[in-house]
Amino acid sequence: MSDDLDALKHATLASLAEATDLRAWDAIRVAVLGKSGSLTALLKELGKTAPEERKARGAALNVLKTELQAAIDARQAELEAAALEARLAAERIDVTLPPQPRAQGLIHPISRTMEEMAAIFGAMGFEIAEGPDIEDDWRNFGALNIPAHHSAREDMDTFYVPAPEGEARRRVLRTHTSPVQVRSMLTRTPPFRVIVPGRTYRADHDATHSPMFHQCEGLVIGRDITLGHLKGCLIDFLRAFFGVTDLPVRFRSSYFPFTEPSMEVDIGWSRKTGEIGGGTDWLEILGSGMVQPKVLANCGIDPREFQGFAFGMGIERVTMLKHGIPDLRPFYESDLRWLRHYGFNPLSPAMLHEGV
Numbered sequence: 001m002s003d004d005l006d007a008l009k010h011a012t013l014a015s016l017a018e019a020t021d022l023r024a025w026d027a028i029r030v031a032v033l034g035k036s037g038s039l040t041a042l043l044k045e046l047g048k049t050a051p052e053e054r055k056a057r058g059a060a061l062n063v064l065k066t067e068l069q070a071a072i073d074a075r076q077a078e079l080e081a082a083a084l085e086a087r088l089a090a091e092r093i094d095v096t097l098p099p100q101p102r103a104q105g106l107i108h109p110i111s112r113t114m115e116e117m118a119a120i121f122g123a124m125g126f127e128i129a130e131g132p133d134i135e136d137d138w139r140n141f142g143a144l145n146i147p148a149h150h151s152a153r154e155d156m157d158t159f160y161v162p163a164p165e166g167e168a169r170r171r172v173l174r175t176h177t178s179p180v181q182v183r184s185m186l187t188r189t190p191p192f193r194v195i196v197p198g199r200t201y202r203a204d205h206d207a208t209h210s211p212m213f214h215q216c217e218g219l220v221i222g223r224d225i226t227l228g229h230l231k232g233c234l235i236d237f238l239r240a241f242f243g244v245t246d247l248p249v250r251f252r253s254s255y256f257p258f259t260e261p262s263m264e265v266d267i268g269w270s271r272k273t274g275e276i277g278g279g280t281d282w283l284e285i286l287g288s289g290m291v292q293p294k295v296l297a298n299c300g301i302d303p304r305e306f307q308g309f310a311f312g313m314g315i316e317r318v319t320m321l322k323h324g325i326p327d328l329r330p331f332y333e334s335d336l337r338w339l340r341h342y343g344f345n346p347l348s349p350a351m352l353h354e355g356v
Ligand code: PHE
Pocket: 175, 176, 177, 178, 217, 218, 256, 259, 287, 288, 289, 310, 311, 312, 313
């Protein structure tokens, strides 16, 4: 190889070795093999070479071109690999670092109780049903065998809502979750079991009453449903919910227009210590009964073929008893100190106690 080619070869190889990044590498590539590169210029000059030298010179130039091209490609591969390594090193994250501390939200005791009820009744095969807060008179009262001038309407301190445009009858803010019994019977095919956790409203406000509160309704409709099923279901529920396996439960005869017979359900507790299941006192927890045949018929179910039981309870009340919360009012005040004290960790599942 002639001296000038040899010099070009060594100079190129040396500068390739010195190039530490792809930008420097590309400048070398262009300076040698580019349109106005040094080797390209030599190839162009070949035509001016004396004919007797041309062949040898041409062959030497081609050998050099192949060599330099290979060296340039090899350096490119090296520099690309190095660039990738550098990037991987720079973007490395330490997955063992502890996470940033974040403010942790808590579950409101009412939501927690609803979740627990859904878990316990869910394990007994109940589904969750829902209905609107604004109801018509017929579903809240009429279909439930509470006629127009029945005293139950006054007992419930109903909030009335003006009739919507084009309708004659005013609406109500539902005074209980029982209208969802009506909705469930009208839309489901028996047999079925539902619970209805939801908001309810009565014009009543003091330390133990809020104009908006929550209830959980239950309804079971089937062919051979008896009072025995009602009692077994509610005893199991109350023992699971309060976490007291031998919780005393008492059924006391009562009256509701939509159940016959009707029973109020009491649990044993100690008035002195507040201990659920302890002591000799009784505490009323829920209303229940066998669905009154007229209600079944009002809702399109033949009472000669199907019967069922229903129950309803106040969510705030059982929540206060279970967790020893003394006052009803802070439930709705969004006071963070109260929520931090009585709230529940969202990651701890609603516990299922023995007995379900
Ligand atoms: N709806 C009744 C109330 O609000 C409770 C209840 C529901 C009673 C279902 C019997 C059956 O007091």
